[in-house]
Every structure is written in structure tokens, then in C-alpha cells.
Amino acid sequence: MKPFDYYTVTSVAQAVSLLSKHRHKAAVLAGGSDLLAMMKDRLEGPKLKLPAALIDIKGIKELSYIKEQKNGVRIGAGTVLADIASSELIAKRYPLLHQAAGQLGVPQIRNVGTLGGNLCQRPRCWYFRGKSFANCFRKGGGTCYAPGGENRYHAVFGGSNCYIVHPSDLAPALIALDARVEIASPKGSRMVPLEKFYVGPDKNILGETILGPQELLAAVEIPAPAAASRGAYLKLKERQAFDFAIVSVAVNLSVAGGSVGQARIAFGGLAPVPLRAVKAEAGLKGKALKDAIAAACKAAAEGAEPLSQNGYKVDAARGVLEEALLSLA
Amino acid sequence: MAKEEKDPHEHKEQQKNPLAISRRTFLKGVGTTAIATSITIAPLPLPSAADAAPPPARREAWIQLTVNDTVHRLKVKSHWTLLEVLRKQAGLTGTKKFCDRGSCGACTVIVDGRAVYACSFLAIAADNRKVLTIEGLLQGGKLHPIQEAFLEHDGLQCGFCTPGQIMSVKALLDKNPRPSADEIKEGLSGNVCRCSAYPKILKSALAAARRG
Numbered sequence A: 001m002k003p004f005d006y007y008t009v010t011s012v013a014q015a016v017s018l019l020s021k022h023r024h025k026a027a028v029l030a031g032g033s034d035l036l037a038m039m040k041d042r043l044e045g046p047k048l049k050l051p052a053a054l055i056d057i058k059g060i061k062e063l064s065y066i067k068e069q070k071n072g073v074r075i076g077a078g079t080v081l082a083d084i085a086s087s088e089l090i091a092k093r094y095p096l097l098h099q100a101a102g103q104l105g106v107p108q109i110r111n112v113g114t115l116g117g118n119l120c121q122r123p124r125c126w127y128f129r130g131k132s133f134a135n136c137f138r139k140g141g142g143t144c145y146a147p148g149g150e151n152r153y154h155a156v157f158g159g160s161n162c163y164i165v166h167p168s169d170l171a172p173a174l175i176a177l178d179a180r181v182e183i184a185s186p187k188g189s190r191m192v193p194l195e196k197f198y199v200g201p202d203k204n205i206l207g208e209t210i211l212g213p214q215e216l217l218a219a220v221e222i223p224a225p226a227a228a229s230r231g232a233y234l235k236l237k238e239r240q241a242f243d244f245a246i247v248s249v250a251v252n253l254s255v256a257g258g259s260v261g262q263a264r265i266a267f268g269g270l271a272p273v274p275l276r277a278v279k280a281e282a283g284l285k286g287k288a289l290k291d292a293i294a295a296a297c298k299a300a301a302e303g304a305e306p307l308s309q310n311g312y313k314v315d316a317a318r319g320v321l322e323e324a325l326l327s328l329a
Numbered sequence B: 001m002a003k004e005e006k007d008p009h010e011h012k013e014q015q016k017n018p019l020a021i022s023r024r025t026f027l028k029g030v031g032t033t034a035i036a037t038s039i040t041i042a043p044l045p046l047p048s049a050a051d052a053a054p055p056p057a058r059r060e061a062w063i064q065l066t067v068n069d070t071v072h073r074l075k076v077k078s079h080w081t082l083l084e085v086l087r088k089q090a091g092l093t094g095t096k097k098f099c100d101r102g103s104c105g106a107c108t109v110i111v112d113g114r115a116v117y118a119c120s121f122l123a124i125a126a127d128n129r130k131v132l133t134i135e136g137l138l139q140g141g142k143l144h145p146i147q148e149a150f151l152e153h154d155g156l157q158c159g160f161c162t163p164g165q166i167m168s169v170k171a172l173l174d175k176n177p178r179p180s181a182d183e184i185k186e187g188l189s190g191n192v193c194r195c196s197a198y199p200k201i202l203k204s205a206l207a208a209a210r211r212g
């Protein structure tokens, strides 16, 4: 790795004050499971530089907790993934988040990786991760290698110039649960729906979120589950271990009197952002779940624009959604 | 190495990273949405003198690392990994370096009771932590029951991944002394064996659990 200035901070105030001092030259270091690999690979491009300073937030005690509060549960951004996966509170109140955390990565990653790091991790597009592809749009260059290259894991929705898929398992789960994130900056903090935290390449080709260079993700808040709600997280992958999702789906439904009340569905692995399936949700509301499944799955795949090798993802998306809905019917 | 040590501040380009400009321009662009969907909930307390002054930047530091119950005082560079320091400074080469990207498991050690990839852990961040490596399993020259089980059930072929596999078994059994076969598969899912000795690794781990 290239040498860097290393800071250990013990409070959010310290972290954001250092971030605003260094701006884009610094990076937040949480578990390091993603960031350090990128630094070892020396990934750089016209507008992607190796950080000159790392601000290690592992020493901030106030960022590591899972708390029940009046209107739901709040999880600090520094909480390690293993603690989320093994939390009884999460398993009881939000089974779909419990399922997503348990299927994520491997024990060694869950033991160091944090909630904040999982939501802010960089894309896995192999051209983005390849040092020899420095001219890719996401590194500030002038091309995308995916449409004319190996693109079987790339996006089938929402790719314009760049066809990454958002790699996080927790993001679709938390979006289906209608979570909000707290973003801290030197001026104070703001709450943003997690869904709005992510932006596609048409809005920002150089990053996946709305985080400014002086900002830190501080916490995630999940509202209390609606009455009679049920949820499932399903992940399709090539190998049982180590793998990111080819397609994953998070479904959060409330069913009363035999018909669907609320429905929130979010896909992973399909688009540059965790993708809400708004049409499928609309197709379920007010209907008897079993009767509405076929139409909802069809609606979810509408508008897909596959590349040369990833058309199978459209069928896969329908398939995982169908399986998830059947498991809840 | 000389290249390795080059100060990144010397790179002019880095000083004026265009990423920032584009990010800022972008933020301006979506400013309206950002404001519409966010509310300022609480200003952070204005940094008090103690709070505002974060510790200074470090490029190297003395760390105290307890490895296998022995306390080491080591001078490390900020960009060195725990794996490099265990192997090169502490002289403990049982922990293996292979992919060096947190994707194979050869470097698995136990830090404060949890299995981690030593290649993806900064040494400077391991200050004051307790590390257990494969060497630490040996008690008075006698192999640990997990090691015995691997020998007896032939839980290896070339042996390169074995220290990592054994450390994952150790971390698992410390938490769950009687795991099912599925729990063992899950516990060892972060350790790749290129010889594909998985069935015998599983058998060894099951036997180790019975011995435990």
C-alpha cells in the first residue's frame, strides 16, 4: 500500500472536523475490508485518487450500538455486521434484515465490516476494480468497458454510461424496511431516506451516494414494523459462500384480512442503485397475495435493458421475487 | 520499496483532486432533492477544545500487540497490515499470505476473540489488541486437539490453507462447542482450499468438536 497519514478519532465531531479539513483527500476507514483492498490495488483514474489520509472511526464508541427506540430501531454506522446478524432484536422485529445480514459475505468479513462500510462500499464491476482499466467513466475517464466487454454481472436497469450494480445486501433490505440514514457533517446532521441516499450514474458518475466529502454516515433508523407485516430476503448467487448477489430481493408486506396492505420491494444486483420495484408493489396492494404474484413478477421485470450477456438476470429477478412472495403467501 | 515510501503529498494532481469538484458540482445539482428529503435534526455539539483536537496524523507508531500471550512492542508504518507485521516483525510465519485481498482465508487469525483476515487489518489499528495465531495453539509442545483432528482425518492436501482453516475452526468452537455440519460449513465459509479437501476438513472439524 502507498503510505498515508493515519488518524484515530474518538468522536463524530473529530471525524467530521478532520474530513472537512482534508476534504476529498481523506477517506473514512471503518473495518477496512473494502477500502484497504482498493488501496492495495492502487485503483486510480483521472478523477479517482488514492486517499492521502485515512480517518479510522473504529474508536468512536458512540457509533456502535443497536437500540430499540419509540418508533423502531436505531443502529450505529460503526456496528459490525456480525453483531447485526446475531442480534435477537433484529431477528425478532426485522427477519428480512436478519436474513440479509446472515447471507452476506463470510464470518471474517462480518467480524470487521460495519453497517456504514456496507452501505458505502464501492462497486464490484471488474473493470472498476482492475488497475488496467483506468479510463472508465467511474474513475473520471472517458469510456465504459462493460457494453462491449464481459458484462454478465452488470446492470439491466438504470445504466446510462455506467452499468455497475450496487453490491450491498443490507441496502435493499433496509430500503424495503423504509429505513432512513443520519448523515453527520460539521454543521449538524440530517436524516435522509436510505432510498434517496443512493444516486445513479445519470446524477453522479463518480460516486454512488449523496455523501459530501466532509460527511459521515452516522446511523440507520428503521421504523417499527407495521401490524401483521412479514418479510423475506432472497439472494441468488453462484457459490454458496463468498459471493455477492447476482440478484437479490427484499420484500416487506403487511397482510390483513387476506389482502395486501402495504408492500415495499427492493432488488439488489440489478441496477446501479438498490432498485425499488414500484410497479410490482402497486400490483400487490389491495389484492389477495396468492392471486397477485404472477402479475407483480411480470411488472417487476418491465423496462429492463439487458446488455449482451446479462439477459438472464431479468428472468432471475422474476424468479427470486416469485419465490420470495410465495414464501410469504 | 523506495516507490512504496514516496510521499503521496508530492503528487500535484492529488492536491487538487477533481473528484471533489465534480462531487460538489453534483451536490449543487441535486441540492434541491437533498434538502427536500432531509431535515436538520440536531447540530452536533460545537467541538470543545478536547473534542476538537483529534490526535495528530501518524505515518508510523509504536504499538503493543499481545500475540499468543506474549506482549510485543513493535514500531510499525501506518500502511503495514497485521499480516505483514506478524510474519516479518514478530517472526510468526504460520499465518499465510496468499490473495492479500480478504478473499481466501489463508491469513485468518483471531483478534479479540473473532476470526479476521490479517491481510485486511492495519497493524497500527491492532494496537492494544489480543491476537491468537496458529503458533499459539501449541501448548507445551503438544498439538491442540483441533490440530490433532486435522492430522488424524487427513484434513489437508498441500497444507497451505490449513493454518487459516484451523483458526476458523477454533473461533467457531470457542463460540459454539458442538456445531452441526451445516454450522461448520458456515463457520469455514471464509476459507478456500484450492486442493478441495473440503470433505475431510469438515470431518476433521466435526471430530475436533467431539474431542473438545
Ligand SMILES: Cc1cc2nc3c(=O)[nH]c(=O)nc-3n(C[C@H](O)[C@H](O)[C@H](O)COP(=O)(O)OP(=O)(O)OC[C@H]3O[C@@H](n4cnc5c(N)ncnc54)[C@H](O)[C@@H]3O)c2cc1C
Pocket: A027, A028, A029, A030, A031, A032, A033, A034, A035, A036, A077, A078, A103, A104, A105, A106, A109, A112, A113, A114, A115, A116, A117, A118, A119, A120, A121, A122, A167, A168, A169, A170, A211, A215, A216, A217, A218, A242, A243, A244, A245, B101, B102, B103
Ligand atoms: C470476500 C468478500 C465477500 C463479500 N461479500 C459480500 C456480500 O455477499 N454482500 C455484501 O453486501 N457485501 C459483501 N462484501 C463487502 C463487505 O460487506 C464490505 O467490504 C464491508 O461491509 C465494508 O465495511 P467496512 O467497515 O469494512 O468498510 P471499509 O472498507 O472501511 O469502507 C468501505 C467504504 O465505505 C466508506 N465508509 C465506511 N464507513 C463509513 C461511514 N460511516 N461514513 C461514510 N463512509 C464510510 C469508506 O470510506 C470506504 O469507501 C464482501 C467483501 C469481501 C471482501
Ligand code: SF4
Pocket: A123, A125, A126, A127, A128, A136, A137, A138, A139, A143, A144, A145, A146, A154, A161, A162, A163, A164
Ligand atoms: S460499468 Fe461503470 S465502473 Fe464498470 S467499466 Fe463501466 S463505467 Fe466503469
